[in-house]
Amino acid sequence: MAAGKPASLGAADGAHERLLVEAAQRDPARFADxxxxxxxxxxxxxxxxVGDRATAEDLTSEVFKKAxxxxxxxxxxxxxxxxxxxxxxxxxxxxxxxxxxxTVDLTDLxxxxxxxxxxxxxxxxxxxxxxxxxxxxxxxxxxxxLRFAEEKSIREIAQELGxxxxxxKQLQFRALENLRTQFGDKPGDENG
Numbered sequence: 001m002a003a004g005k006p007a008s009l010g011a012a013d014g015a016h017e018r019l020l021v022e023a024a025q026r027d028p029a030r031f032a033d034x035x036x037x038x039x040x041x042x043x044x045x046x047x048x049x050v051g052d053r054a055t056a057e058d059l060t061s062e063v064f065k066k067a068x069x070x071x072x073x074x075x076x077x078x079x080x081x082x083x084x085x086x087x088x089x090x091x092x093x094x095x096x097x098x099x100x101x102x103t104v105d106l107t108d109l110x111x112x113x114x115x116x117x118x119x120x121x122x123x124x125x126x127x128x129x130x131x132x133x134x135x136x137x138x139x140x141x142x143x144x145x146l147r148f149a150e151e152k153s154i155r156e157i158a159q160e161l162g163x164x165x166x167x168x169k170q171l172q173f174r175a176l177e178n179l180r181t182q183f184g185d186k187p188g189d190e191n192g
Contacts (some may be wrong), residue, residue, distance in 0.1 A: 018076050031068050038082050039064075042089055045127035049093045053149070059096065080142075086123075132182050140175035147172055176190045 017037075017116035024031040042063055066088055069073075074084060133144050146152045146160065154172075158165045173192075 014078060014080075019079055021071075021074065021076060023079055024072055025074070028068060030073070031071065032079060034067075035064055037128045038085050040127035041082050041123055042085050042129065045086055046089050046124045048064060048091070048123065048126065050096070055096070059092050062092055064091075129179070129183060132179055135182075136175050136178055140171050140178065143168060143171040144175045146177075 012121060020030070020033050020037070024034055039060070041057060043060045046059045046063070047053065050056050050059065067085055070088075074081075134139050135141075138143065142161070143157060146157045147154075153161070153166050154165050155164075158168045161168065163171075
């Protein structure tokens with residue numbers, strides 16, 4: 001499906017995505033399919049740039065709201081739909097930066113230019129990692145989210161889950177091993 005490889009659509013995936021876009025243009029309720037296929041990619045792209053989870057969530061929501069509002073004007077050109085969404089996201093991040101930055105020195109501009117250099121491939125890897133965390137056994141996935149997304153300590157997680165710290169450490173270890181194994185296997189690899 002297009003969700004895993006939005007930057008390199010094959011002919012069949014491109015045709016499928018075009019049908020999804022056209023269906024959503026006729027019936028806005030069908031936009032949900034496009035949202036599901038592209039949410040992780042857009043969120044990862046924004047989160048990488050703003051560095052704040054709440055802001056990333058807000059901006060991601062705004063991107064999809066704006067995309068839905070402007071969907072009737074979208075014209076299919078054979079380019080992945082995600083590219084259009086990422087352009088909206090980039091504009092929103094830039095607009096946010098203009099409103100939040102009062103003074104900018106040359107070093108800040110150089111740092112910003114370097115951060116823009118990373119490509120869609122990194123965003124796709126982050127989105128893939130989010131999907132892999134969702135595929136972990138529920139306890140492992142929960143520990144990973146609490147530990148790395150919510151930045152809670154082992155002790156806090158143990159208290160929240162009603163487990164020992166050792167049990168939480170073991171769940172985290174197993175989860176990270178599973179992610180390392182799965183992330184190392186590219187989709188379509190014969191080795192995995």
